Amino acid sequence: MNYDFNDKEFNLFVEIHTRISEFANGKDLESYDTKNSEKNTRLALALLSETPYLKLGIEKIEDYNGLLTLMGAMEVIAGISPSLFLSVETSTRIFGRILSTWGSDFQKEKLLPALLGGKIIGAVGxxxxxxxxxxxxxxTTATADGDQVKISGRKQYVINAPLADWIAVAGQMDGKNAVFLVEKGSPGLTIGEKTATLGYEGVAICSISLANCVIASNQVIFPKNDKAMLNTLKLWENQILIGASLGLMKKAFESAKNYSKKHKTGGKPIIAYQEVGFKLSQMLTLFQTSQLFAYRAAWTADADPKEVESLTLCAKVFCTESAEQVAGDAMKILGGAGFLSGNPVEEAYRYAKYGQIAGTSTEISRVKIGDAALGMNK
Ligand SMILES: Cc1cc2nc3c(=O)[nH]c(=O)nc-3n(C[C@H](O)[C@H](O)[C@H](O)COP(=O)(O)OP(=O)(O)OC[C@H]3O[C@@H](n4cnc5c(N)ncnc54)[C@H](O)[C@@H]3O)c2cc1C
Incomplete structure (x- = not known):
C-alpha cells in the first residue's frame, strides 16, 4: 500500500486549486438559482477540461495513480465549492463511467469526447x-418498438436534471438491468421543478418522468454483468460522497482554526482556551483519519477490486459521520457566528447530512459491511 502522491499529482492539485479558487472568487456557487448552477457548472467543466481532472478514473493517465489521484483532487474541489463538486462529479464520474465502462463504441464516440471536453453535462436517474x-x-421499464425503445418510469431525485444535456436512466428491459441514454428534449421526457433541499443549494435537483419516452435502440446500454450494475453505480456514488466529506471537513477545520486565532473574548484569542485547542485537535484527528481511509479505499479500487465494495462502505460510513462531527465542532468554536446563515461552517454542517443519506445509506452500509465480514454477501 502506497498512498504517497508524486510531484506530478501534487502539481495537479495545486493547478486545480488555483483555477477553481480563481473561478469561485466573487461568485456565489452555492446559490439556489438554477440558471446560476447551469452557467457555473458549464464554465467549471470547460475550465477543468484543460487539466487532466475530468479524465481521472475514466482513462489511464501516465504518472497518475487512478482513483487515488482522483480522491486527492476531489478533496480540493469539494473544499472550495461542494455544490459545484457534486454537479461536476455526477456528470463526469457517474454518467461518464457508465459510458466508459459499459457503453458501446458508438455511444462512447458520440458522447465521451464532448463530456471529457467539458462541453456537455450528464445526469443519472x-x-x-x-x-x-x-x-x-x-x-422503470422499456420495450422495443422497431429501432426505437419506449421507456416509462419516474425518478424522484436527479442531480443535474434541470441542466443536463443527457440523462442516464437506470431501468429494466427484457428482464435485465439496463441504462437508457436519454437526450434533453426527447419525446415523453418531463423534467420537474427544482427541488428545495436542506443543503447543496447550488446543485440543481429535480424529479423526472418518462411516459413512453422514445429513444433510439442504439442508446440502450446492457452492462456485461447486469446484476452487479446497481452495486457498481452505488460504489461510484459512494466514492464521490467520500470525496465530498473530505472537502467539507477541510473547509470547516480551516474556518474554525482561523477564527480561533482571530476572535478575541476575555481579552485573548479563543485559541488560548484549552478546550478550543482540544476541539481543533479532535477535528484534525478525524479529518486525517478520514483522509487515510479514503485514500485506502480509493487505492483498493484499482489494486484489489475484491475488497473495494466493503472497504468503500466502511470509509463512507466513517468519513460522512466524521464530516458531521467536525462541522458540528467547528460551529461550536465559531459560537453564535457559526449559527448565522451563509458561513462555511453552517454550510458544512447542513451538507454533511446528505453524505449519510445518499448513495448507500449509513444504515444499509452497516448491514452490508456486517454481511461481508461474515461472508454472507456471496
Ligand atoms: C438531494 C438528493 C439528491 C439525490 N440525487 C440523486 C441522483 O442524482 N440520482 C439518483 O438516482 N438518486 C438521487 N438521490 C436519491 C438518494 O440516492 C436516495 O435518497 C437514497 O438512496 C436513500 O433512499 P430513500 O430516500 O428511498 O430512503 P429509504 O430507502 O426509504 O430509507 C429510509 C431509511 O430506512 C433505512 N433503510 C432502508 N433500507 C434499509 C435496509 N435494507 N437496511 C437497513 N436500513 C434500511 C435507510 O437507511 C433510511 O434510514 C438523491 C437524494 C437526495 C436527497
Whole structure:
C-alpha cells in the first residue's frame, strides 16, 4: 500500500486549486438559482477540461495513480465549492463511467469526447419514485418498438436534471438491468421543478418522468454483468460522497482554526482556551483519519477490486459521520457566528447530512459491511 502522491499529482492539485479558487472568487456557487448552477457548472467543466481532472478514473493517465489521484483532487474541489463538486462529479464520474465502462463504441464516440471536453453535462436517474434500489428491483421499464425503445418510469431525485444535456436512466428491459441514454428534449421526457433541499443549494435537483419516452435502440446500454450494475453505480456514488466529506471537513477545520486565532473574548484569542485547542485537535484527528481511509479505499479500487465494495462502505460510513462531527465542532468554536446563515461552517454542517443519506445509506452500509465480514454477501 502506497498512498504517497508524486510531484506530478501534487502539481495537479495545486493547478486545480488555483483555477477553481480563481473561478469561485466573487461568485456565489452555492446559490439556489438554477440558471446560476447551469452557467457555473458549464464554465467549471470547460475550465477543468484543460487539466487532466475530468479524465481521472475514466482513462489511464501516465504518472497518475487512478482513483487515488482522483480522491486527492476531489478533496480540493469539494473544499472550495461542494455544490459545484457534486454537479461536476455526477456528470463526469457517474454518467461518464457508465459510458466508459459499459457503453458501446458508438455511444462512447458520440458522447465521451464532448463530456471529457467539458462541453456537455450528464445526469443519472437511478433512485425510483418512493423506493430504494438497494431493496427493490428497478420499476422503470422499456420495450422495443422497431429501432426505437419506449421507456416509462419516474425518478424522484436527479442531480443535474434541470441542466443536463443527457440523462442516464437506470431501468429494466427484457428482464435485465439496463441504462437508457436519454437526450434533453426527447419525446415523453418531463423534467420537474427544482427541488428545495436542506443543503447543496447550488446543485440543481429535480424529479423526472418518462411516459413512453422514445429513444433510439442504439442508446440502450446492457452492462456485461447486469446484476452487479446497481452495486457498481452505488460504489461510484459512494466514492464521490467520500470525496465530498473530505472537502467539507477541510473547509470547516480551516474556518474554525482561523477564527480561533482571530476572535478575541476575555481579552485573548479563543485559541488560548484549552478546550478550543482540544476541539481543533479532535477535528484534525478525524479529518486525517478520514483522509487515510479514503485514500485506502480509493487505492483498493484499482489494486484489489475484491475488497473495494466493503472497504468503500466502511470509509463512507466513517468519513460522512466524521464530516458531521467536525462541522458540528467547528460551529461550536465559531459560537453564535457559526449559527448565522451563509458561513462555511453552517454550510458544512447542513451538507454533511446528505453524505449519510445518499448513495448507500449509513444504515444499509452497516448491514452490508456486517454481511461481508461474515461472508454472507456471496
Ligand atoms: C438531494 C438528493 C439528491 C439525490 N440525487 C440523486 C441522483 O442524482 N440520482 C439518483 O438516482 N438518486 C438521487 N438521490 C436519491 C438518494 O440516492 C436516495 O435518497 C437514497 O438512496 C436513500 O433512499 P430513500 O430516500 O428511498 O430512503 P429509504 O430507502 O426509504 O430509507 C429510509 C431509511 O430506512 C433505512 N433503510 C432502508 N433500507 C434499509 C435496509 N435494507 N437496511 C437497513 N436500513 C434500511 C435507510 O437507511 C433510511 O434510514 C438523491 C437524494 C437526495 C436527497
Amino acid at each position: 437511478l433512485s425510483e419514485d418512493a423506493m430504494n434500489v438497494d431493496n427493490d428491483p428497478l420499476k
